[in-house]
Amino acid sequence: MSDVKKEFVQLLANYGHVGFTFVASIIIGLGGGIYLDQKVFDGRTSPWFTFIGLAFGIAAGYKTLLEILWRNKEKQEKPKQEDKRIE
């Protein structure tokens, strides 16, 4: 594989899953909230745990998003520091 293609595939691998992970977090949060409402408390607490779960899910989604960004930022800064050490 040529260098451009390799970089393209690596970029896709690094950032291509951002959207999916975001959605997965929200779905798990919302699903957990609905489960608590409907199964554990039999619908007595009805909309509340759903909303709380949704909020936690969205927060977790943003957390994973930021984690991906920070991880790749660190990776980009690391080679620069190594260069400085050599100098």
Added chain:
Amino acid sequence: MEHPILFISIILEKLGLPIPHGPVGHTFLEQLCAPYMTYTWLVMAFLFLVSKLTLGNLEMVPGKGQNFWELVIGGMDDFFADNMGREMADKFFPMIATFALYIAVANLIGLIPGFMSPTSSLNTTLALTLIVWISHHIIGFKEHGLHYYKHFIGPVWWLIPLLLPIELISNLARLLSLSIRLFGNIMAKETLLAILFMLAGSFFAPLPIMILGVLVSVVQAMVFVLLTVVYFSQAQAHAH
């Protein structure tokens, strides 16, 4: 939704074995003969045979077959070492490299008419993901003991009710996103190819999608492997 003709299923049916017509069979034998199972074995047999034939006897001056494998294995080894360090790469190379080869071949095999990708069934991808998910917890626990669970509760005690659900949800989201991404991408490719084959197969309509399918297969295999590497190195590095 599958390819219209799966030749292993036809052969098995001629031999008198039951082939499930729904997505999942009812009896044990039917489940064993489900297309994703038979094609999983085909991919396994393919990997075994090809490596046996090309790597039968290792030589100092590599021939064609050995040269190919040295390129593949060397490339993967460098990639792992870059992302998770030499020590971890040496420790987990057999597992992750097997995943990479298996997923790549399993994705690409679906492009040939008469074959299907085993990874276009959620059962296969969920099994792979569960192995990765459980082993990254085991790595973290082995490395840090009970301190591993400290990163679930955050830095200060009064943030626990806020951070614990977030951390748990984002950890479980790995399980969901890793399995469903691979399954969804490959199943979409398979379904699209099957539909185009049925609609306009004689006008080569599936060809452009096949080119995209090669890219999707390689990228999805790489995404799976990269995320496995990242999760392993994160679990090992969580010292704070």
